[in-house]
Amino acid sequence: MQRYSGFSLVKHALSHHENWERHWRNPTPKKRYDVIIVGGGGHGLATAYYLAKEFGVTNVAVIEKGWLGGGNTARNTTIVRSNYLWDEAAQLYNHSLDLWKGLSQDLNYNVMFSQRGVLNLAHTLQDMRDVQRRVNANRLNGIDSEVVTPEQIKEIEPALDTSKNARYPIMGASWQKSAGVARHDAVAWGFARGADALGVDLLQNTEVTGFKIRDGQIYGVHTNRGDIEAHTVGCVAAGNSGVLAKMAGIKLPLESHPLQALVSEPLKPILNTVTMSNHVHGYVSQSDKGDLVIGAGIDGYLGYGQRGSFPTIEHTLQAIVEMFPMFSRVRMNRQWGGIVDTCPDACPILSKTQVKGLYFNCGWGTGGFKATPGSGHVFAASLAKGEMHPIAAPFSIDRFNTGALIDEHGAAGVAH
Amino acid sequence: MFHIFCPYCQEYREEEEFHPSGQAHLVRPADPASVSDDEWGDYLFFRDNPRGIHHEMWVHRLGCRKFFNITRDTTSYEILETYRMGEQPSITAANAEVRREQGVQTADGGWQTVGAQPENSRLNEETPS
Numbered sequence: 411m412q413r414y415s416g417f418s419l420v421k422h423a424l425s426h427h428e429n430w431e432r433h434w435r436n437p438t439p440k441k442r443y444d445v446i447i448v449g450g451g452g453h454g455l456a457t458a459y460y461l462a463k464e465f466g467v468t469n470v471a472v473i474e475k476g477w478l479g480g481g482n483t484a485r486n487t488t489i490v491r492s493n494y495l496w497d498e499a500a501q502l503y504n505h506s507l508d509l510w511k512g513l514s515q516d517l518n519y520n521v522m523f524s525q526r527g528v529l530n531l532a533h534t535l536q537d538m539r540d541v542q543r544r545v546n547a548n549r550l551n552g553i554d555s556e557v558v559t560p561e562q563i564k565e566i567e568p569a570l571d572t573s574k575n576a577r578y579p580i581m582g583a584s585w586q587k588s589a590g591v592a593r594h595d596a597v598a599w600g601f602a603r604g605a606d607a608l609g610v611d612l613l614q615n616t617e618v619t620g621f622k623i624r625d626g627q628i629y630g631v632h633t634n635r636g637d638i639e640a641h642t643v644g645c646v647a648a649g650n651s652g653v654l655a656k657m658a659g660i661k662l663p664l665e666s667h668p669l670q671a672l673v674s675e676p677l678k679p680i681l682n683t684v685t686m687s688n689h690v691h692g693y694v695s696q697s698d699k700g701d702l703v704i705g706a707g708i709d710g711y712l713g714y715g716q717r718g719s720f721p722t723i724e725h726t727l728q729a730i731v732e733m734f735p736m737f738s739r740v741r742m743n744r745q746w747g748g749i750v751d752t753c754p755d756a757c758p759i760l761s762k763t764q765v766k767g768l769y770f771n772c773g774w775g776t777g778g779f780k781a782t783p784g785s786g787h788v789f790a791a792s793l794a795k796g797e798m799h800p801i802a803a804p805f806s807i808d809r810f811n812t813g814a815l816i817d818e819h820g821a822a823g824v825a826h
Numbered sequence: 827m828f829h830i831f832c833p834y835c836q837e838y839r840e841e842e843e844f845h846p847s848g849q850a851h852l853v854r855p856a857d858p859a860s861v862s863d864d865e866w867g868d869y870l871f872f873r874d875n876p877r878g879i880h881h882e883m884w885v886h887r888l889g890c891r892k893f894f895n896i897t898r899d900t901t902s903y904e905i906l907e908t909y910r911m912g913e914q915p916s917i918t919a920a921n922a923e924v925r926r927e928q929g930v931q932t933a934d935g936g937w938q939t940v941g942a943q944p945e946n947s948r949l950n951e952e953t954p955s
Binding site: 650652653661662663664665666710711712713714715719720721754810811812813 | 827828841842845846848863864866867868870871872873875876877880882898900901902903
């Protein structure tokens with residue numbers, strides 16, 4: 411792999427930047443791999459990268475039916491935070507946040523991780539109680555959460571309407587300073603380039619059409635480019651997880667919904683941080699390019715169409731204008747949707763299945779982007795050792811039958 | 827934006843008046859105290875989530891406030907039929923293609939049948955509900 415540095419930039423300038431290497435190869439599938447990852451989004455690529463780098467498993471294929479990072483990795487609103495209520499979730503997301511901090515250096519690829527902080531607004535007394543409870547829980551887990559007053563909020567984010575005249579006056583917020591945003595595409599490309607350099611085969615335009623299972627043990631997959639063998643298969647397919655599970659004869663407690671986002675025309679810098687509100691139900695940040703990045707709720711019905719409905723757009727923008735009245739005349743540039751695999755308890759599934767050697771990493775629902783490195787890391791550890799990593803263990807699929815749910819609807823709040 | 831035919835109001839109304847309420851035809855175990863954890867968990871949390879034909883419950887929240895069922899394609903979002911609670915769908919994943927080829931009645935241009943008993947009697951014979 412060609413390393414990127416200031417020196418390489420100068421060197422390539424001399425040849426008019428025409429001789430940069432390709433980020434990754436485009437290999438033909440081998441007959442056999444040690445591990446197959448189904449799904450070439452951020453989580454799948456991160457899993458492959460950490461498998462090769464930390465656990466010495468380099469004979470790995472990532473099978474992607476479209477192109478790398480073309481699903482929810484390219485469609486999310488790039489928020490990274492870890493202020494979750496319950497211990498299990500806090501550990502998972504905080505593990506991820508720790509990896510985010512050194513990710514650009516680790517990958518030698520600028521993922522533009524910017525720790526600009528996240529505000530979670532409270533508009534009612536109950537909101538305030540929830541915020542205080544969550545902040546206290548966060549602090550016990552070593553997360554840098556704090557409760558801030560409307561005056562402090564005004565200082566952090568002057569554009570926000572903190573007046574008493576608002577329809578839903580702001581009573582306070584939780585503030586996580588180490589949270590922020592990252593460039594989503596760069597995350598997928600960085601992990602893909604890193605994994606490829608370590609020998610992982612990234613197979614694009616390759617669709618899994620079935621699993622080869624004998625006596626309860628997986629030994630490969632059928633694809634549109636022929637059969638590929640492996641005794642360990644990890645499915646990291648977000649909205650399409652249910653479709654894969656059906657092929658393997660497994661039931662998942664997931665429902666796939668469209669979640670949409672919008673960006674505005676580019677503006678001069680106006681927002682300092684990420685602002686989210688569960689109650690008004692919207693969130694917004696400003697990208698480095700200047701666009702306002704806006705999102706809100708999922709469409710309530712099932713959908714695989716990667717597009718959302720107009721009523722949801724209308725509700726989203728109502729929420730944004732309620733929080734930031736000055737944005738009422740900003741024009742929106744683009745709108746799109748992704749398929750999110752929502753779980754009944756708003757927490758992911760990282761689990762073995764009843765098929766030996768077949769693992770699922772799914773159910774991230776509306777907030778999986780922030781967990782990309784952490785999810786990849788613990789899932790890689792689980793695939794390499796054949797035992798779920800301690801951080802991943804509570805997220806077993808068994809919890810829906812044992813009752814040990816991890817209810818994060820409060821922290822997940824508005825879909826993001 | 828969906829334009830949904832409420833089988834109780836017998837009218838097309840806009841999506842905004844309705845609210846989706848998840849998979850239809852789930853049967854609550856008759857004696858919850860006697861089922862195993864596995865069965866109870868399956869009933870509470872595990873859903874079909876198909877890519878294609880899906881039967882789902884909706885409520886006419888800002889209208890008659892009654893629950894009813896919709897058969898809808900989750901990839902094209904096309905509403906294939908709406909029918910009352912207690913009725914069975916006439917279009918299922920198994921017979922959807924057959925019916926499409928037979929050209930089921932279209933309601934205002936869309937491929938939508940109204941109610942569980944389509945007026946086309948031939949269809950009733952071939953696809954008993």
